[in-house]
Amino acid sequence: MNVIQCRxxxxxxxxxxxxxxxxxxxxxxxxxxFIGRNGAGKTTLLKMIAGYIKxxxxxxxxxxxxxxxxxxxxxxxxxxxxNMTFPDSFRLTDILxxxxxxxxxxxxxxxxxxxxxxxxxxxxxxxxLSKGSKSTFNSxxxxxxxxxxxxxxxxxxxxxxxxxxxxxxxxxxxxxxHPRTILLSSHLLSELEExxxxxxxxxxxxxxxxxxxxxxRELAVGIRGNEQALLTFVEGKELIYKExxxxxxxxxxIKKELIEQEFKHVRQxxxxxxxxxTDDLCVYLTGKTGGGIDxxxxxx
Amino acid sequence: MMSLKEVDLLxxxxxxxxxxxxxxxxxxxxxLLAQIIALFFSLLNGISYMSSGNGELSVSVNTYSASxxxxxxxxxxxxxxxxxxxxxxxxxxxxxxxNSISRNLSNIGFLMTACVFGGITSSLVGVLLxxxxxxxxxxxxxxSDEFILAFSDLLLGISVAILYMVLISGIGYLTGVLTKxxxxxxxxxxxxxxxxxxxxxxxxxxLIKFFTLESSLPLFGLKVIITSILLFGVSILISNREExxx
Numbered sequence: 001m002n003v004i005q006c007r008x009x010x011x012x013x014x015x016x017x018x019x020x021x022x023x024x025x026x027x028x029x030x031x032x033x034f035i036g037r038n039g040a041g042k043t044t045l046l047k048m049i050a051g052y053i054k055x056x057x058x059x060x061x062x063x064x065x066x067x068x069x070x071x072x073x074x075x076x077x078x079x080x081x082x083n084m085t086f087p088d089s090f091r092l093t094d095i096l097x098x099x100x101x102x103x104x105x106x107x108x109x110x111x112x113x114x115x116x117x118x119x120x121x122x123x124x125x126x127x128x129l130s131k132g133s134k135s136t137f138n139s140x141x142x143x144x145x146x147x148x149x150x151x152x153x154x155x156x157x158x159x160x161x162x163x164x165x166x167x168x169x170x171x172x173x174x175x176x177x178h179p180r181t182i183l184l185s186s187h188l189l190s191e192l193e194e195x196x197x198x199x200x201x202x203x204x205x206x207x208x209x210x211x212x213x214x215x216x217r218e219l220a221v222g223i224r225g226n227e228q229a230l231l232t233f234v235e236g237k238e239l240i241y242k243e244x245x246x247x248x249x250x251x252x253x254i255k256k257e258l259i260e261q262e263f264k265h266v267r268q269x270x271x272x273x274x275x276x277x278t279d280d281l282c283v284y285l286t287g288k289t290g291g292g293i294d295x296x297x298x299x300x
Numbered sequence: 301m302m303s304l305k306e307v308d309l310l311x312x313x314x315x316x317x318x319x320x321x322x323x324x325x326x327x328x329x330x331x332l333l334a335q336i337i338a339l340f341f342s343l344l345n346g347i348s349y350m351s352s353g354n355g356e357l358s359v360s361v362n363t364y365s366a367s368x369x370x371x372x373x374x375x376x377x378x379x380x381x382x383x384x385x386x387x388x389x390x391x392x393x394x395x396x397x398x399n400s401i402s403r404n405l406s407n408i409g410f411l412m413t414a415c416v417f418g419g420i421t422s423s424l425v426g427v428l429l430x431x432x433x434x435x436x437x438x439x440x441x442x443x444s445d446e447f448i449l450a451f452s453d454l455l456l457g458i459s460v461a462i463l464y465m466v467l468i469s470g471i472g473y474l475t476g477v478l479t480k481x482x483x484x485x486x487x488x489x490x491x492x493x494x495x496x497x498x499x500x501x502x503x504x505x506x507l508i509k510f511f512t513l514e515s516s517l518p519l520f521g522l523k524v525i526i527t528s529i530l531l532f533g534v535s536i537l538i539s540n541r542e543e544x545x546x
Contacts, residue, residue, distance in 0.1 A: 053543040070399060075312075084395050086392065087324070090323065098319055098322065099395055102396045141395065
């Protein structure tokens, strides 16, 4: 069963299209990472799935219903981001107990255990928390609510690396015990690819890729070597990325399937094949063609 | 397989209502503060002062009334109703299970509670004013038929105050909702009100009289309730299609 079905969804704000004819499906109990550059439309898409905003065009279904303004979908969904606000009259522990009554599967033991583990002061007000602590606290709500659809929009903003690691571990452990559909958005793929099953790569409001992380790892390779030799080798093939990293030397990223039969030639030509991290690959896939930031400094 | 059981609108709305009563408790402190200030002003000089004399005999009369307390409470409920429609307050609901209708229903529930609370406290502050006067003023100088307030009159006062507050909260809520649709309403609404009151004085006055000159409490109640249902109903309809801002 598909939890999310998205068909040709467009969201425009005036002339500007935040999402452009986006189509994808997400199955039950998967952890999917929504990856994209700043302003790619990740948050817009997640908010739409959470029912906060409605699509301008196209059809979006969550649990087989339109999510906008739908109480049933809202009851099964939780949307966590760093804009969450809570009344100042509530202390942190009050928030946990008050929010609990809304979510059927809420686990207070887990919430309190995590709360104590991250050593929060029960009497503090939410608005006084630091950025990282706020994210941590909100994430506790996200995990403990055990909603069938848990959406975490940039959940690790401001967290230090120790807390990040703990958070991912906690999320994964609880997911394994209580499988549910989890959507995570981030622009830092490297740190969360361990826990992701699928990746939805968004570029400029459109879908760029939607595939399992395992396949993404095998998708492309980097080749480095003499400019002339490399250019003749890749001639006529579609390049994902090209960079001149030193005078006369070139680095290209290319889909593995395009050169599978020619691996021998690579070595013979004195070229070097390098693995490429998924993180870099996503940056290249969503980048503008050309040499990137270096080009800015080459002029003049 | 996840359950697809329907969520009950009323149970969610009442959960939100309870949440809001706890969450917005600061609004009630605001009311109490406003009433104490009003009481202080009322005691200080009375609301009007009249003095006359003919050389041999001089009379000065201070009129004391708790009406200032009621007026402050009316402003408070207007302010509270508009507040509930602001982005800041809406955001507080994002972490909860909610949709537009449950949000509005729980807001209305909260406002009705606030009206009852405001109506009762403002009337009781009127009693407090009398008690303070009774013990601090020279009793022989107090002239009033209504100084000793009959319990039935107190109840009547409370009911009327509550009903007025319900009406005002409905007006405030609709105003708030409209300004979320377009900020232009911030100017349009007062302009229309002032315009009608100047250009169509008779219609405007009969509208005011419709509520203020009603001598029968049940009839007044009915008028207020029907008008408020209309005001809140329109608010719900307007805000139903609106996206959640963050």
